[in-house]
Amino acid sequence: MQPLRTNVSSLNGTIHVPGDKSISHRAVMLGAIANGTTKISNFLTGEDCLSTIDCFRKMGVSITQNGSEVVVEGKGINGLQEPKEILNVGNSGTTTRLLLGILASCPFHACLIGDESIAKRPMARVTKPLRMMGAHIDGRDHGNYTPLSIRGGSLEAIQYESPVASAQVKSAILLAGLHARGTTSVTEPHQSRDHTERMVRLFGGEVVVDGVTVSVTGSQQLTATSIYVPGDISSAAFFLVAGAIVPNSEIVLKNVGLNPTRTGIIDVLQQMGADIVIENVRNEETEPLGDITIRTSELKGTEIGGALIPRLIDEIPIIALLATQAEGTTVIKDASELKVKETNRIDTVVSELRKLGADIEATEDGMIIHGKTPLKANGTIVDSHGDHRIGMMLAIAACLAKGEVFLQRPEAIAVSYPMFFAHLHSLIE
Ligand SMILES: O=C(O)C1=C[C@@H](OP(=O)(O)O)[C@@H](O)[C@H](O)C1
Ligand SMILES: C=C(OP(=O)(O)O)C(=O)O
Numbered sequence: 001m002q003p004l005r006t007n008v009s010s011l012n013g014t015i016h017v018p019g020d021k022s023i024s025h026r027a028v029m030l031g032a033i034a035n036g037t038t039k040i041s042n043f044l045t046g047e048d049c050l051s052t053i054d055c056f057r058k059m060g061v062s063i064t065q066n067g068s069e070v071v072v073e074g075k076g077i078n079g080l081q082e083p084k085e086i087l088n089v090g091n092s093g094t095t096t097r098l099l100l101g102i103l104a105s106c107p108f109h110a111c112l113i114g115d116e117s118i119a120k121r122p123m124a125r126v127t128k129p130l131r132m133m134g135a136h137i138d139g140r141d142h143g144n145y146t147p148l149s150i151r152g153g154s155l156e157a158i159q160y161e162s163p164v165a166s167a168q169v170k171s172a173i174l175l176a177g178l179h180a181r182g183t184t185s186v187t188e189p190h191q192s193r194d195h196t197e198r199m200v201r202l203f204g205g206e207v208v209v210d211g212v213t214v215s216v217t218g219s220q221q222l223t224a225t226s227i228y229v230p231g232d233i234s235s236a237a238f239f240l241v242a243g244a245i246v247p248n249s250e251i252v253l254k255n256v257g258l259n260p261t262r263t264g265i266i267d268v269l270q271q272m273g274a275d276i277v278i279e280n281v282r283n284e285e286t287e288p289l290g291d292i293t294i295r296t297s298e299l300k301g302t303e304i305g306g307a308l309i310p311r312l313i314d315e316i317p318i319i320a321l322l323a324t325q326a327e328g329t330t331v332i333k334d335a336s337e338l339k340v341k342e343t344n345r346i347d348t349v350v351s352e353l354r355k356l357g358a359d360i361e362a363t364e365d366g367m368i369i370h371g372k373t374p375l376k377a378n379g380t381i382v383d384s385h386g387d388h389r390i391g392m393m394l395a396i397a398a399c400l401a402k403g404e405v406f407l408q409r410p411e412a413i414a415v416s417y418p419m420f421f422a423h424l425h426s427l428i429e
Contacts, residue, residue, distance in 0.1 A: 002410040004398035006377060010248035011399070011427040017236045019044040019068060019229035020257045021416050022167070023287060025052045025094050026199050027227045029175070031072030032061045033080070033102060034203050036224030040070040042255075043229055046416045051090035055099055058083040059110075074224055077179055082108035089114040089146070091342060091386075091415050094168055096146070097126045098196075101172030104135035105179035106152035113147045117342050117386055123148060126172040129160050133176055133184070157182030157218060164337065165310040167192035167261075170214060177216040178205065185215040190307040193261040195287070202227065202286055230257035230289035234389075235417045237265045237315045239427070242396045243294035244274045245325040250295045251427060258288040264312030266292075268319055272299045272326055301328030301371060309334050314341075316366075317393040320349045323369035324358040325400070332366035342387040342415075352382050352390060356397055356405070377401035383408040388415040395424060 024044040029052065031038030043049065045068055053063050053070070060081035062073040080102075089095040089112055096112060100123070103110050124144040127137045133155040139148035157180045162169050165188045174196055177184025190212065197207045197214055203222035208215045236256045243251035258266075258281060269276050274297040281290035301323060304312070312319065316338055323330035338345040350362045356377055359370040375397055382398075382405060384391030391413045398405040413420050 001381070002407045004395050004405045004407050005425065005428055006398050006401045006403065006405055008246055008399040008428055011242055011246045012250055013427045014252040014254060015239055015423050015427070016254045017231040017239070017256060018046065018417060018419060020232040021046060021048060021234065022094065022193060022195050023199070023229045023257070024049040025098065026195055027229060028052050028056060028063065028070065028072055029098055029102060030199055030203050030222060031074050031224065032056045033077045034074040034222035034224045035076045036074055038072045038074060038224040039226045040072070041068065041228050043068045043070045044232065044416070046414060046418055047090055048092035048095060048415050051088065051092050052095045055087040055089065055095060058085050058087055076221065077105065080106055083110050086111045086113050089118060091115050091117055093118065093121055096123065097168035097172045098175060100126050100130060100137070100148070100150060101175035103150045104130045104133060104152050104176040105155050109149065109151045111147060111149045119146050122340055125164060125166065125169050129158060129169070129173050130176055132158050133180055135176070155180035155218070157184040159185045161187045163189070165190040165192045166337070167196070171196040174200070174207070174214060174216050177218060178220045180218040183215050183217045185213055187213040190310050191261060192310045193259065195259065198286060230287050231255045232416070233257050233262050233265065234314045236292065237318050238392045238396055238420070239423070240265060240269060240276070240292065240294050241318045241322045242399060244269060244297045244299065245322060246399050247296055250293065253292045255289050256292050258290050261311055264308050265315040265319065267308065268302065268304060268312060269294070271302045272322065273297060274299060299326035301326045301330040301369070303331045305333040305335070305366070309337070313337060314389060317345055317349045317389045318396065320353060320360060320367060320369060321393050321397050324353065324360065324371050324373050324375070326371045328371065330369045330371070333363065334365055336365040343385045343390060345387070345390070348385045348387060348390045349393070352394055353397065355380055355382055356401055375400045377403040377405045379404045379406070381406045381408060384410060384412045386412045388412045388417065392417065392420055395421070
């Protein structure tokens with residue numbers, strides 16, 4: 001149990017948030033199935049991305065990691081070898097689903113397991129379309145949950161209409177489609193993050209995007225490249241909200257990824273009246289990035305739903321905290337995907353923020369928050385429930401509380417932001 005900093009009078013300084021988690025996973029995966037040496041810099045050394053490296057090493061790919069510098073020796077998709085050991089995906093949904101997409105065309109057997117949280121997350125959303133393409137998959141509950149086993153096959157293209165806006169579903173199918181006969185397409189209800197599409201192009205592959213439909217033609221060869229991973233906007237989000245709600249604050253966040261499929265948090269902060277400035281935007285062709293300054297702000301409630309949801313899905317826990325400090329009502333809807341993340345994030349956000357006195361209620365597909373509420377604590381014990389984003393949200397919430405707050409299971413934060421507490425404390429001292 002960790003005591004959290006409370007009653008913080010200001011947050012001031014500059015932070016370089018770590019590399020983007022989604023992009024780091026994909027850089028290793030595409031590097032592993034490309035031909036040649038891929039160099040990755042500013043790679044996220046969070047536990048999820050280390051799980052991805054570990055899985056590919058077990059398939060014979062040589063990967064050297066020196067802090068945030070990673071070198072992947074790719075030998076093409078045919079260079080992957082049948083793993084002698086079980087592939088452990090840890091806590092990472094992205095590793096599990098994208099890896100299944102790659103394994104779908106590999107002519108060997110592999111077993112996937114993960115932690116307790118992964119064992120509860122639905123996998124039929126990828127195993128169903130991958131089976132339609134020709135992969136042989138089995139597992140608990142007919143392949144809906146880990147442990148899973150897969151034997152890749154000779155794949156046929158599909159035209160798939162995904163019931164959910166999910167980049168993990170889209171990416172798994174596209175990665176399989178790269179090695180299928182014919183042209184594979186995925187159509188989503190709303191556009192999800194497009195890092196796979198951008199990165200396949202960076203590796204010399206072809207991807208066609210037509211509105212919410214993305215297509216790839218099979219038998220593509222990818223060529224190794226160099227990748228700089230921008231800072232993770234999902235990690236920056238904790239400090240964007242902290243800067244807006246803690247009094248007398250000004251925080252500068254450097255080199256933050258600004259891919260438009262990820263910037264819903266900035267739209268919401270602007271909608272709510274936050275004092276936020278974006279500068280030095282660059283690299284718009286591949287993965288845009290820039291610097292963001294946020295200052296303490298007078299905020300008002302807002303409505304969040306529809307196509308905005310996939311653009312900020314991982315930021316909803318911290319947006320809920322933001323809403324507790326805004327005048328009026330904030331309604332978050334169309335977000336039932338939150339129920340199948342590392343925890344049921346509707347339940348964990350509502351129960352944990354209530355412990356600190358927030359006026360928040362769960363709905364079927366989101367939450368309703370009334371503000372502005374002072375956060376109170378008196379030796380209060382809050383719990384990450386093993387979910388990194390819940391842990392970080394609670395550490396920021398504690399900054400506003402007057403009494404003592406203790407966090408259970410703080411170690412979960414290392415999944416996506418190992419330096420989180422060091423960065424937070426550097427803004428206080
Ligand atoms: O593709 C990715 O890198 C991710 C996609 C999202 O999940 P879904 O595809 O399940 O929405 C997101 O929540 C996750 O943190 C990372
Ligand atoms: C949902 C998340 O990740 P994943 O699905 O990769 O476990 C997350 O990082 O919030």
